[in-house]
Amino acid sequence: MMRTVLRLEHIRGNDRERVGGKGFALATLVKRGLKVPHGLCIGVDAYKRYLADTGLGARILMEIDRKDFAEVRWEEMWDASLRIRNLFLKTPLPEDLRSLLSSSLESELTDKSVVVRSSAPGEDSTHASFAGLHESFVNIRGLDSILEHIRLVWASLWSDRALLYRQELGLDVHQSSMAVVIQELIAGERSGVTFGKNPNDPSQVVIESVYGLNQGLVDGSIEPDRWLLDRKSGVIIDHHATERHLAVGAHGESTRLEKLAAEKQNVPPLTNHEVKKVFGLALELEEIFGSPQDVEWTFLGDELYLLQSRPITTMAGKNKEDKRAWYFTLRRSFDNLKALRSRVEDELIPAMEHETKIFAQRKPAELSDAELAKELYERQEAYDRWLQIYWDEFIPLAHGIRLFGQVYNDTIRPDDPYEFMDLLGATEMASLERNRRLEDLAAMIRADPVLGDNLSKRHYPGPDHSFSRALDSFIERFGDLSCSAELCTQGRDSIIRLLLELSSRPAVKERFPTKDLESLRVSFFSHFQGDKRLRMEELLDLGRASYRLRDDDNIFLGMIQNQLRLAIEESKGRLTDRSNLEVERLDPLEIIEALNNPDYVAKKVVAIPEKSAHFDIRPRxxxxxxxxxxxxxxxxxxxxxxxxxxxxxxxxxxxxxxxxxxxxxxxxxxxxxxxxxxxxxxxxxxxxxxxxxxxxxxxxxxxxxxxxxxxxxxxxxxxxxxxxx
Amino acid sequence: MTQITGSGSRRKTLLSEESELEQLIRELFESQKLAVLGTQKEGQPYANLIAFASSDDLKSLYFATARATRKYANIDADARVTVLIDNRSNQDSDFSQAAAVTATGTAQEVVDFKRDEVLAIYLAKHPMLEEFVRSPTCALLQVEVQTYYLVRKFQNVMELHVK
Missing domain, CATH: 3.50.30.10 (Phosphohistidine domain)
Known part of the structure; x- marks a missing residue:
């Protein structure tokens, strides 16, 4: 038999490429006699056979090479990765591979709770460590579920994070592969992470610990206790105690956040003696691997288990222009997103509305040039600031959509990987309400040909006419919105023109869902009972909020942008007479300069070069x-x-x-x-x-x-x- | 107050892409020796492999054929032809990485003083065809290209119309 499935203790020195970084490191630790949970490794051959026998490799290639990589936005990477993941979900293991894996697993691990972990070749070496690129699954039970999660770990070779770093990783359909480690789950009571060298002070070791499993610490949903120790002497320099409320526990077929028992809340998860024990482990590992390690461990009773050890690395992409490090922060836990949601809904959006109102009270036309320059500066500053908040807080909230989508796809396995969006869309969005109100106005014109005729001749009805009243109320409610579409400068004429166009066509209906939403919903929830079902309802609620805010946040950012635009337009209007300025080409900073300085001359603009001499090029x-x-x-x-x-x-x-x-x-x-x-x-x-x-x-x-x-x-x-x- | 970015939008022109496309076609032509020629007779399309070369301005393609061939007869009756040049390698990756150019235009035999000039271009690319081309029964043909259709990434299509 090929060495496709290997027990950790049977992995040899030349198996590194076969079992991946994590598997190889664990095998090294087992050999050194360290206490590592029992397990085995499914080598890369299995992944390669799966891809070749099912033809999946060619399909992945089609997906990731669809467009030039330089032209792919981060949101498209989400999508590509979602579609690839769905391919893995929908492609079963070939029968011979399935029986090979089953027979190895059955004798070892199928009657226990296990952890199914990614182990990519090349990962965790000192040169290329990109923690968090690939998936691992905790508390998986039974053969079918393990086999399925193996496929999901394989799929995570193509996670959006991995796609983002595909050049650095050398991610390639023909070359890249993934091994999987399956280990018994140690339901640790106290867990943590040790950094063999404090990134902020190389003379120290950092130990972080929480009650329960490590997930809560690793995904940031639980604040840990933190100890700093002197690397040389092992003396505890500092202990930062935290407020302990929660712990992650194994539950059913996954893990969840639970309330921490009252008696534990006032006691640090580790005694000083245990802190020293963990410290000693970190130094031992540093000696084995030859560099300071990032170590995950857990205590079950008094027994210290080693879960993972890898070299400490810093995230690639520290360059500010490199948005990829930021992108990693998008992956957030459910609890983290819930907190973010209330911040966005209760604080940020109201603050944006408030700021827009204040700007709207100051009319650019009434300001002196110097005041206008100052106003423009303030509006640009506000826009830049909100744009940053948009990136930092609004976009990450959109992860709630994906979180729901992933659970939905895992549960239902729909043909259309975006079916879940139907469930999210059945919700109110500000722009839909606005469109509905416009449609109501158009309907009034449609029902009254005389009114329509008058309007098109610009004979507007008096203020008490029902149409005028409805239009006023629309402008009052959506005035700011319509303003940003230049209605402010063009007046009511523009809305009326739009309404005439709308009324000349049959009433537009919002989509009638092709699928019965209620049955989609029922079918999804029928997979969950009790507590789990409640959690799923919460997840759907979060997904819906993310989806709705994805729309609304844009609208509110648009309002601020519009206030900026109004100031720019007023400024440009004042500068058009200056013969030494190409007003349309000025950016806001140049406009501010020009407003403050009557003799301002703009920087030279690069001339646009000639077109192709031989051909007239057209897209087809x-x-x-x-x-x-x-x-x-x-x-x-x-x-x-x-x-x-x-x-x-x-x-x-x-x-x-x-x-x-x-x-x-x-x-x-x-x-x-x-x-x-x-x-x-x-x-x-x-x-x-x-x-x-x-x-x-x-x-x-x-x-x-x-x-x-x-x-x-x-x-x-x-x-x-x-x-x- | 924080520093503002003053992000003025200056649209990227298409020019860089235009010259890139021309360059891409040039490189494709240099990398390939063979092309597929499409002719027709009474509405029945007919495809052949040909050894081709191209003019420096990419406005013409050249190939050689014996006068007794079916393709020569077809062209004699209807000069409208199509030529396909691609760099596929018969791998999965072709779907995303191969490029193909379809040319449409009219073919005519190159004669008189022009023949030497074209022959030099043709033989520079296909020196092993010297005997073939110099045979009195072999015709050297020029396709005057009207349009190139460039396909990349499986479905991305650009048209280049000769000015």
């Missing part, structure tokens, strides 16, 4: 991401600035760089949506799905390759856009 078929299914052929309307929106004709295809939430009032008029930004969870895709419109996102240069008036086919199934000549 552009590849993006399928974001909402459907097929349509119609005329393009490219939106490059808000005023373009009011030229939008019913039945056109909305093409833009990014669907701004403030643009979405034209979506009910559109026949399809094409957007440069990619991803399933971006605003345009969500709204398009709500209205059942074909949508393709992630088309690089969409708004420059496509021109208004072009005849397009939008294929929302395949994610392609065809430009007809």
């Amino acid at each position: 078929q552009l590849v993006g991401q399928p974001a909402s299914p459907g097929l349509v052929r119609a005329t393009a309307r490219v939106i490059t600035e808000p005023s373009n929106l009011f030229d939008f004709k019913g039945g056109e295809i909305l093409v833009c760089d990014a669907v701004d939430p403030n643009m979405t009032f034209v979506v009910p008029l559109a026949a399809g949506v094409v957007e440069r930004r990619g991803g399933m969870l971006i605003h345009g895709a969500i709204i398009a799905r709500e209205y059942g419109l074909p949508c393709v996102t992630g088309i690089p240069n969409a708004s420059s390759l496509i021109h208004t008036g072009d005849e397009l086919t939008v294929d929302g199934y395949l994610g392609i856009v065809i430009k007809h000549s």
Whole structure:
């Protein structure tokens, strides 16, 4: 038999590539007589056979090479990884491989709770350690479940985090592979992590510990007790005690946060004697591996078990421009997201609304040049600040959508990996309410031809007319929103123009779900009972909130951006007379300078070079991401600035760089949506799905390759856009 | 107050991509010796492998054929042709990594003074075909390209129309 499944104690010195970094390190520790939970390793051959025999390898290749990597946004990586994971979920093990793995596992581990862990070759070596790239699963029981989680560990070779670092990792369908370690779960009562060398002070060792399993500490949902020890003498320099409320325990077929028993809350998880024992272990491991180690361990009774040891490394991508380190922070636990949700809902969004109101009270037109410069600075500063908050707090909250999606896909295994979004979408979004109110206004015009006729001749009814009252109330409620679409400068005319266009078409309905949402819901929840079901309901609730806020946060950020824009427009208006300025090319900093200095001369702008001499180049078929299914052929309307929106004709295809939430009032008029930004969870895709419109996102240069008036086919199934000549 | 970024949007032009595309086609042509030629007779399409070369401005493709061949007869009756040049390697990775260029245009025999010039280009690429091409029964043909259709990443298609 090939050495496909190996007990830890049978792993040899030349097996490193076969069993991966984690498996090899554990085997080394077993050989040294350290107390490691009993287990075995499924070598990379199994992964390679699975990929080759099922044809999955070729499908992964199609998925990850769909677009040039440089053009793939982080949200598209979420999607690619989600689709790849679904491929693994839906592709069973070939029978011979299944029976090989079953027979090895059955005699060893199938009657116990186990941990199924990733062990990638190359990982955990001192050169390339990227902790947290791949998945591990705790408290798995029974043969079927273990076999399934092996596939999920394999799938995590293609996690979004791994895709992000694919160049550094050398991630490649033909070369990369994944081994799996399966170990008995030690239901430790006190657990922790030791850093053999404090990153902030190399003379120290850091020990962190919590009650229960280690998960709570590792994913950041539980604050640990922390000890600092002198590396040389082992003397405890400091003990930072924390408020202890929670512990992670094994429960059913997974783990969960539980309340910590009252008698433990006032007692540190480790005695000083145990701290020293853990310290001693770290030094021993440092000697074995030749460098300071990052060690995970647990106490069961008085017995200290070693769970993992790897070299300490720092996260790649410290460069501020490198957003990948930030991206890692997106992966958050349920509890962490719940806390984030209340911060976003109760603090951040109200604060944004408040700030917008204050700006709105100061009319740019009434300010002197110097005051306007100051105002512009403040608005730009506010926008930049909120944009940062958007990245730091709003976007991470979107992880709630994925958290639910993953559980849904694991449970239901739907053909469409985005089916879960139907359950999330049945919720109220601010932009949908606004669109509904617009539709009501359009309906008034439709029902009253005389009114429509008058409006199109710009004979507006008096203030007491029911239409005027309804319009006023709309502007009062959504005034700020409509403002950002230049209604402020163009007045009520623009809304009325839009309403006339809306009323000339049959009433637009929001999507009637093709599937019965209630039965989707029931079928999902039928998989869970008791406590677990309650947790799933909470998870769905969080997913819905994430989904809704994904829309709303954009709207509120749009309001701030609009206040900035109003100040910029007023400023540009004042500068148009200056012959030495190309006003349209100025950025806000240059505008501020110009307002303050009548003699300001802008920096030279690089001339745009000539086009190709031999060819007239036109796109024919552009590849993006399928974001909402459907097929349509119609005329393009490219939106490059808000005023373009009011030229939008019913039945056109909305093409833009990014669907701004403030643009979405034209979506009910559109026949399809094409957007440069990619991803399933971006605003345009969500709204398009709500209205059942074909949508393709992630088309690089969409708004420059496509021109208004072009005849397009939008294929929302395949994610392609065809430009007809 | 915090430092503001003053993020002015300056749109990237397509130019860099345009010259990139031309370069990509040039490199593809240099890397490949053979192409697929499509002709037709009375509506029946017909495909062949040909050894091809291209002009420096990419506006012409050249190939040689014996005059007695079916393709020569087809072209004689209808000069409209298509040529496919690609760099596939018969691997899974072709779906994402191979590029293919389809040219459409009209073919005609190269004669008189122009023949020497084209022959030099052709033989520089295919020296082993010298005897074949110099045979009195062999015709040297030029395809005047109207449009190139460049396919990458399985489904990404750009058109290059000769000016």
